[in-house]
Amino acid sequence: MHPYLNQISKINLFKSLSLDTIEQHIFKDSIIKSFEKGEVIKGRGDCLNHMIVLLFGKIQTEIVDFNGKIFVIEQIKAPFVPAIGFIFSKVSLPMDIIAVEKTTILFIKKEEIFSLLMKNKEFLEIFLENIGNKVNFLSNKLQINTLKTIREKIFYYLIQLYNQQMSDKIVLQNSLEELSQLFGIARPSLSRVFSDLEKEGIILKKKNEIKILNKDYISNLFENKK
Structure with a gap:
C-alpha cells in the first residue's frame, strides 16, 4: 500500500474512489516533492500539466499588484487540492502558490484525472462541485475586498x-x-x-x-x- 494512500483518501474530491482506484490511477506516474518555507511551488504564468495535491503542510496563494503590493487570496492547510480550476485550462496561473511551511506536494498527471472523470460519474460531479465552490469563494472574496x-x-x-x-x-x-x-x-x-x-x-x-x-x-x- 502506498504510504500516502490514507492521506489522499481524506480529501473530499477523492471520496468516491476506492483505495485500489486511488493507488492504481492517482499514484500512477505521479511525482512527490517537498518544498521549504517560502519556496514557490507554482508561479504566475505557469501552466498546469498536473493536478496539485497538498499532502502535508500549508500553502498560500497570492497575487502582486502593479505597485508590488502582495494580496493574499487564501492560506490552505493539507490535505487539499488547490488551483483545481486551472488543471484543464489553457490560461496560465494568475497567482503564485507559495509554501508557508515545509510542505509535501503530489503532482498527478492530468491525463489520469481526465480518465477518472470519464469513467466515474460521482467523481466528475464532485470535481465540478469543487470548481463551483471555488468560483463562489473568489466572487465573495472580491466583493468583500471592496x-x-x-x-x-x-x-x-x-x-x-x-x-x-x-x-x-x-x-x-x-x-x-x-x-x-x-x-x-x-x-x-x-x-x-x-x-x-x-x-x-x-x-x-x-x-x-x-x-x-x-x-x-x-x-x-x-x-x-x-
Whole structure:
C-alpha cells in the first residue's frame, strides 16, 4: 500500500474512489516533492500539466499588484487540492502558490484525472462541485475586498447566508479561521469584532449560529454607503 494512500483518501474530491482506484490511477506516474518555507511551488504564468495535491503542510496563494503590493487570496492547510480550476485550462496561473511551511506536494498527471472523470460519474460531479465552490469563494472574496471595515465584511457575509437560509438563526458555513482568510484579516481581530457586536446587542452568537438582534443597525450601515 502506498504510504500516502490514507492521506489522499481524506480529501473530499477523492471520496468516491476506492483505495485500489486511488493507488492504481492517482499514484500512477505521479511525482512527490517537498518544498521549504517560502519556496514557490507554482508561479504566475505557469501552466498546469498536473493536478496539485497538498499532502502535508500549508500553502498560500497570492497575487502582486502593479505597485508590488502582495494580496493574499487564501492560506490552505493539507490535505487539499488547490488551483483545481486551472488543471484543464489553457490560461496560465494568475497567482503564485507559495509554501508557508515545509510542505509535501503530489503532482498527478492530468491525463489520469481526465480518465477518472470519464469513467466515474460521482467523481466528475464532485470535481465540478469543487470548481463551483471555488468560483463562489473568489466572487465573495472580491466583493468583500471592496468593503472597508470588518463590520461591513461580517454583515455582508451574514446577509448572503440569511438570503440562502431564510431563517432568523443563521448557521455559519465557515470556521472563524476560514472567515478571517475570506475577509483578509487576522483571526483575533475578527473574534474581537464579533465580541463587540454581541456586547452592543446587535447579534447573539452561539457556537456556529448567529441571531441578528438589531436589523436596523445593519440596514443603516449599508444605507449610509450609498
